[in-house]
Amino acid sequence: MDSLADRWLRNYEAENPQTVAAYRQPPRNLPPPEAPLFSSRLATGPTTHAPIPASATPSETHRSQDIHALLQAAIRLRRSRGDTQAAFAYRLGVNVRTWQEWEQGRRCPSGPARALLERGLKELSPGRPE
Numbered sequence: 001m002d003s004l005a006d007r008w009l010r011n012y013e014a015e016n017p018q019t020v021a022a023y024r025q026p027p028r029n030l031p032p033p034e035a036p037l038f039s040s041r042l043a044t045g046p047t048t049h050a051p052i053p054a055s056a057t058p059s060e061t062h063r064s065q066d067i068h069a070l071l072q073a074a075i076r077l078r079r080s081r082g083d084t085q086a087a088f089a090y091r092l093g094v095n096v097r098t099w100q101e102w103e104q105g106r107r108c109p110s111g112p113a114r115a116l117l118e119r120g121l122k123e124l125s126p127g128r129p130e
Contacts, residue, residue, distance in 0.1 A: 067108045074121055075103055081124070092120040 002010075013020045078088040089099035093116060101107040102117075109117050 067110075067114060070114070070117060070121070071102055071108065074117060077121060077124060077126075078103075080126070091124065092116065 074088075078085070081088070083091070085100055085103065086096045089096045092099065094113070098107070098113075102109060
């Protein structure tokens with residue numbers, strides 16, 4: 001038996017086919033499907049990121065400086081390529097909002113996300129063909 005929501009959705013789709021078709025079209029501002037840098041996305045869910053703790057130890061501070069240098073290099077690369085934040089995040093294989101958080105300094109990549117960023121920098125560097 002269908003729920004009320006299922007029936008409502010079927011009725012709406014039947015009465016408004018043009019509106020439904022417009023929402024089912026892919027977004028227009030994304031790069032073409034062959035543009036992602038990596039062939040598969042992480043199956044474990046969204047890319048992890050963590051805030052920089054205010055009470056970081058010296059080793060954590062050194063590590064966070066390395067991450068910040070890595071992010072600054074990625075930001076310079078994105079700007080030199082003329083990519084939007086969305087296009088660059090798509091090529092790296094991360095969520096757009098995650099990339100914006102990293103770029104604006106509210107979060108920084110940790111663990112697998114940092115490795116993904118390092119690999120992306122190597123792959124997208126100007127000396128390498130796309």
